[in-house]
Amino acid sequence: MENHDRRSAASALAGTIQPARALTAPDISRALTAPDIYREVQRGAAFREVRSRYRRFAFPAAAAFLLWYLAYVVTATAAPGLMARPVAGALNVAMLAGLAQFATTFLLTWAYARHARLHRDPAALELRWAVTLETRQEWTGQERTQEWTCQEQSRREGEHA
Amino acid sequence: MTGAHHALALALFSVFVLVTLGITTWVGRERRGSPEEFYAGGRLFSPMENGFAIAGDYMSAASFLGVTGLIALYGYDGILYTVGFLVAWLVVLFLVAELVRNCGRFTLADVLVTRLRERPVRIATGVSSVTVSVLYLVAQMVGAGSLMTLLLGGTGESARAWTVVGVGVLMVVYITLGGMRAATWIQIVKAVLLLGGTVALTVLVLVRFHGDLSALLTTAAGRSGHGQAFLAPGLKYGGDPTSRLDFVSLGLALVLGTAGLPHILSRFYTVPTACAARRSVVWSIGLIGGFYLMTIVLGFGAAAILGPDAVRAAGPAGNNAVPLLALDLGGGAGSTGGTVLFAVVAAVAFATILAVVAGITLASSASVAHDLYRTVSRRARTPRSEVAVARVAAAGTGAVAIGLGLLAQDLNVAFLVGLAFAVAASANLPVLLFTLFWRRFTTRGAVWSVYGGLVPALVLVVLSPVVSGGPDAIFPGADFALFPLENPGLVSVPLGFLAGWLGTVTSPEAADAGRHAETEVRSLTGAGAA
Numbered sequence: 001m002e003n004h005d006r007r008s009a010a011s012a013l014a015g016t017i018q019p020a021r022a023l024t025a026p027d028i029s030r031a032l033t034a035p036d037i038y039r040e041v042q043r044g045a046a047f048r049e050v051r052s053r054y055r056r057f058a059f060p061a062a063a064a065f066l067l068w069y070l071a072y073v074v075t076a077t078a079a080p081g082l083m084a085r086p087v088a089g090a091l092n093v094a095m096l097a098g099l100a101q102f103a104t105t106f107l108l109t110w111a112y113a114r115h116a117r118l119h120r121d122p123a124a125l126e127l128r129w130a131v132t133l134e135t136r137q138e139w140t141g142q143e144r145t146q147e148w149t150c151q152e153q154s155r156r157e158g159e160h161a
Numbered sequence: 162m163t164g165a166h167h168a169l170a171l172a173l174f175s176v177f178v179l180v181t182l183g184i185t186t187w188v189g190r191e192r193r194g195s196p197e198e199f200y201a202g203g204r205l206f207s208p209m210e211n212g213f214a215i216a217g218d219y220m221s222a223a224s225f226l227g228v229t230g231l232i233a234l235y236g237y238d239g240i241l242y243t244v245g246f247l248v249a250w251l252v253v254l255f256l257v258a259e260l261v262r263n264c265g266r267f268t269l270a271d272v273l274v275t276r277l278r279e280r281p282v283r284i285a286t287g288v289s290s291v292t293v294s295v296l297y298l299v300a301q302m303v304g305a306g307s308l309m310t311l312l313l314g315g316t317g318e319s320a321r322a323w324t325v326v327g328v329g330v331l332m333v334v335y336i337t338l339g340g341m342r343a344a345t346w347i348q349i350v351k352a353v354l355l356l357g358g359t360v361a362l363t364v365l366v367l368v369r370f371h372g373d374l375s376a377l378l379t380t381a382a383g384r385s386g387h388g389q390a391f392l393a394p395g396l397k398y399g400g401d402p403t404s405r406l407d408f409v410s411l412g413l414a415l416v417l418g419t420a421g422l423p424h425i426l427s428r429f430y431t432v433p434t435a436c437a438a439r440r441s442v443v444w445s446i447g448l449i450g451g452f453y454l455m456t457i458v459l460g461f462g463a464a465a466i467l468g469p470d471a472v473r474a475a476g477p478a479g480n481n482a483v484p485l486l487a488l489d490l491g492g493g494a495g496s497t498g499g500t501v502l503f504a505v506v507a508a509v510a511f512a513t514i515l516a517v518v519a520g521i522t523l524a525s526s527a528s529v530a531h532d533l534y535r536t537v538s539r540r541a542r543t544p545r546s547e548v549a550v551a552r553v554a555a556a557g558t559g560a561v562a563i564g565l566g567l568l569a570q571d572l573n574v575a576f577l578v579g580l581a582f583a584v585a586a587s588a589n590l591p592v593l594l595f596t597l598f599w600r601r602f603t604t605r606g607a608v609w610s611v612y613g614g615l616v617p618a619l620v621l622v623v624l625s626p627v628v629s630g631g632p633d634a635i636f637p638g639a640d641f642a643l644f645p646l647e648n649p650g651l652v653s654v655p656l657g658f659l660a661g662w663l664g665t666v667t668s669p670e671a672a673d674a675g676r677h678a679e680t681e682v683r684s685l686t687g688a689g690a691a
Contacts, residue, residue, distance in 0.1 A: 034679065035675030035676065035678065035679060036675070038675065038678040038679040038682045038683075039674065039675055039678040041678070041682050041686075041688075042678040042681060042682055047682060047685070047686070050685055050686065051681070051685055054685060058255045058256060061251075061255060062251070062252065062255045062256060065248065065251050066252075066416070069244070069245075069248045069412075069416055070409075070412075070413075072244065073241065073245070073408070073409055073412040074409060076237075076241055076394040076395075077394065077398055077399070077405040077406075077408050077409055078405065080393055080394045080395035080399050083237075083393050083394050083395075084389065084390065084392075084393030084394075084395075086389070089375045089379075090374075090375045090378035090379045090382070090392065091375070091378075092389070092392055092393055094237050094240075094392065094393045094394055095237075095378075095392060098237075098240045098241075098244055101244045101247070101248060102244070102247065102450055102453075102454060105247055105248055105250070105251060105446065105450060106446070106447075106450060108251055109250075109251070109254060109442075109443055109446045109447075110443075112254060112255060113439065113440070113443050116259075116439060121436060124685060124686045124687065125686075125687075127682070127686040127688065128686040128687045128688045131682065131686065131688035131689070132688055132689070135688075135689065146433040146434050146437075147433075147434045147436060147687065150208070150433070150434050150436035150437045150440065151436050153440075154436060154440055
């Protein structure tokens with residue numbers, strides 16, 4: 001088990017899933033200082049993939065909802081006439097826009113959590129394991145269990161939802 | 162109003178105080194005095210527990226009483242507030258929660274010093290965090306004072322003053338004895354009580370209108386005296402261009418400020434992993450969103466059932482709309498149901514203030530002890546002595562909040578809350594985002610960014626119409642109101658970002674690529690997380 005972990009960790013560090021290209025134990029024991037290790041990981045394909053997956057979702061989504069919110073506030077203050085236009089019964093444009101703000105917030109929350117669970121969590125956990133082995137920090141495996149448990153629960157809740 | 166519901170409300174509130182004191186002693190019984198315990202509650206809360214605690218930290222009396230009152234008096238313009246308060250959580254979820262959990266230990270400064278120089282950065286963010294906390298704290302103390310006037314039926318200044326002192330003393334007891342663990346459990350209990358009370362009142366309002374929301378809105382509009390205009394924006398903020406611009410400024414501060422509030426950031430350290438931090442924010446968005454949807458129903462319900470004149474008669478700002486609504490829904494003044502519901506709502510509102518106050522005091526004492534004292538003091542330090550300093554700092558924060566709370570009793574609570582959010586958005590958020598996402602960001606950029614947001618925000622408030630130049634100002638006699646807006650966010654938030662950029666590009670030293678790599682890798686993977 002430990003051997004397997006170490007191999008997958010090292011391969012994650014090298015940015016490939018092929019064991020042939022993995023660093024071996026003697027490579028790891030080379031005396032690298034912590035900044036070197038982090039720079040090496042940062043340059044690796046595996047980390048660049050995690051980072052770009054995060055940014056490709058979070059940045060456009062953040063820009064989109066901030067624009068949508070500012071548009072809502074500016075319209076409400078600058079064009080109350082437009083917002084007062086009735087739609088159906090007591091419902092007008094302003095009420096619909098307000099409820100839509102609530103709805104998009106819930107929707108984006110769900111989408112972000114799902115994206116992180118499916119596309120980011122497993123790869124990030126591999127990298128965390130890899131860096132920890134490299135830097136030889138005190139990491140008894142308890143944190144890995146916690147991280148894994150949280151991800152597992154989040155996956156199961158996602159299936160129920 | 163009779164004395165019965167005041168007495169019952171006080172009794173219920175005393176029960177809450179006893180229960181929370183019980184929690185505090187129970188939690189504090191095996192006190193080990195490590196910073197991990199004191200600031201982060203041992204980091205082993207579950208996402209659901211932390212989600213409730215975050216919701217408890219965030220749903221202040223200002224939103225429970227203030228926002229419903231605004232909706233009852235001005236209709237749609239109150240909803241604008243709730244939307245800003247909720248949407249702000251997307252900033253926290255997308256850009257802040259997980260990365261802060263991975264990089265930090267106890268405070269905002271802990272995230273920044275993973276790649277920036279420790280001393281200047283800790284002093285700067287320590288100062289700005291304490292400023293935000295004190296502003297927010299004063300708002301809660303003032304709210305407690307006015308709530309007590311309502312509870313005791315207007316017995317005057319001395320009751321208010323003693324309430325402020327009592328709340329201050331209680332929060333110091335909670336924090337010094339129980340630390341983050343006690344604060345978290347108090348938040349959870351309070352969130353459950355507040356949500357339970359809100360659900361019960363919402364159901365009663367809906368039953369009154371036979372589940373017909375359209376009838377509720379039409380009745381509210383009809384009784385308001387404004388007709389359909391009550392259901393559209395413009396009654397409160399639709400006046401001259403200045404007041405419209407003021408609202409845009411407040412909106413910007415609300416949506417960007419949440420992610421910079423120290424007591425919200427410190428909540429992410431109470432869970433073991435970034436995954437758990439993300440899931441606690443998902444929980445809290447669900448709880449907070451549901452809560453604000455119900456406050457909309459309550460606000461329009463108060464307008465429809467009581468009518469704005471009755472609401473305004475009980476307090477010009479509308480802060481008493483919900484307790485009055487509860488009295489009516491329970492069967493009216495003098496009935497048993499009305500008495501019980503009024504007492505429950507008043508006690509819940511009071512519990513809300515106490516819990517929020519405890520959370521902010523803890524965050525503020527962490528900034529003082531962990532950031533400011535550790536940096537400025539030259540004596541040898543142990544983790545244990547740091548916690549001792551934090552306990553003293555909590556007592557000091559309590560004293561300052563009591564003092565300012567007594568002085569500021571006539572200030573508008575919503576204004577103070579808006580100001581705290583504006584300072585958080587101007588001084589804390591830019592530096593945090595630059596640190597996490599900008600490769601070239603330097604220590605000088607960080608220091609400039611914090612002061613470049615903090616100083617303009619405070620100066621613009623001093624120069625605003627709130628402080629001078631009008632009959633409602635703090636100094637009505639003087640007139641140095643050079644800045645037209647009440648909320649400085651529209652100017653000071655961009656200035657915070659601009660100062661951070663300017664400080665970085667003029668920096669003599671380049672950013673440390675190795676430490677930037679460490680921050681980036683740690684923030685996204687959780688390697689080396691505390």
